[in-house]
Amino acid sequence: MTEIENITIGSVLKRMRKSLKYSQEELAFKSGLDRTYISMLERNVKQPTITTIFLLSDAMNMKPSEFVQLLEVEFEGYIIKRTTI
Amino acid sequence: MTEIENITIGSVLKRMRKSLKYSQEELAFKSGLDRTYISMLERNVKQPTITTIFLLSDAMNMKPSEFVQLLEVEFEGYIIKRTTI
DNA sequence: CTGTGACTAATAGTCCGTT
DNA sequence: GAACGGACTATTAGTCACA
Numbered sequence: 614m615t616e617i618e619n620i621t622i623g624s625v626l627k628r629m630r631k632s633l634k635y636s637q638e639e640l641a642f643k644s645g646l647d648r649t650y651i652s653m654l655e656r657n658v659k660q661p662t663i664t665t666i667f668l669l670s671d672a673m674n675m676k677p678s679e680f681v682q683l684l685e686v687e688f689e690g691y692i693i694k695r696t697t698i
Numbered sequence: 699m700t701e702i703e704n705i706t707i708g709s710v711l712k713r714m715r716k717s718l719k720y721s722q723e724e725l726a727f728k729s730g731l732d733r734t735y736i737s738m739l740e741r742n743v744k745q746p747t748i749t750t751i752f753l754l755s756d757a758m759n760m761k762p763s764e765f766v767q768l769l770e771v772e773f774e775g776y777i778i779k780r781t782t783i
Numbered sequence: 784c785t786g787t788g789a790c791t792a793a794t795a796g797t798c799c800g801t802t
Numbered sequence: 803g804a805a806c807g808g809a810c811t812a813t814t815a816g817t818c819a820c821a
Binding site: 676 | 704705707730731745746747748749751752753756761762763764766767769770773778780
Binding site for chain 3: 731732733734735738744745746747750
């Protein structure tokens with residue numbers, strides 16, 4: 614049982630982006646997001662909203678649910694610890 | 699082509715919660731989120747982060763990707779309009 | 784091409800309550 | 803049971819200059 618505070622998308626995003634051979638800049642352009650923000654997401658500095666997930670998924674020609682499914686695999690069995698509980 | 703600014707989860711969340719016969723308060727407790735925040739999500743006042751999606755999905759015994767798939771259906775063909783582009 | 788710090792504006796999310 | 807409000811704090815959105 615591993616406790617985490619947030620779901621982050623860094624490794625999944627980076628893997629998918631690289632598999633498409635996109636630079637962060639290209640992905641930024643296609644998604645309409647800022648390049649440095651993409652960088653932060655990949656370094657797990659920021660945690661995206663669901664809208665951002667949709668934008669990124671669309672830009673990478675995949676369904677948001679497919680993207681989220683990759684996150685599920687990564688965080689399988691993890692417990693999200695709410696500090697405010 | 700319908701343009702929207704954000705992905706909101708109100709109708710999907712409300713439908714899933716009701717199908718489980720949970721009150722907003724029960725769902726709040728199970729997910730570790732605030733009752734009034736659940737209310738705002740259902741009224742599309744607020745837009746959740748991916749972590750919140752995971753928390754809500756877990757509380758409703760479904761996979762986050764399943765939840766997102768329901769959102770996909772709802773927002774099929776919609777264009778997310780970034781005001782900052 | 785990417786990481787990073789600094790920054791402001793906006794939103795996420797909580798907690799008190801009333802209708 | 804749920805909508806709604808205000809006030810509040812924490813975190814994200816989004817951009818910039820620079821390494």
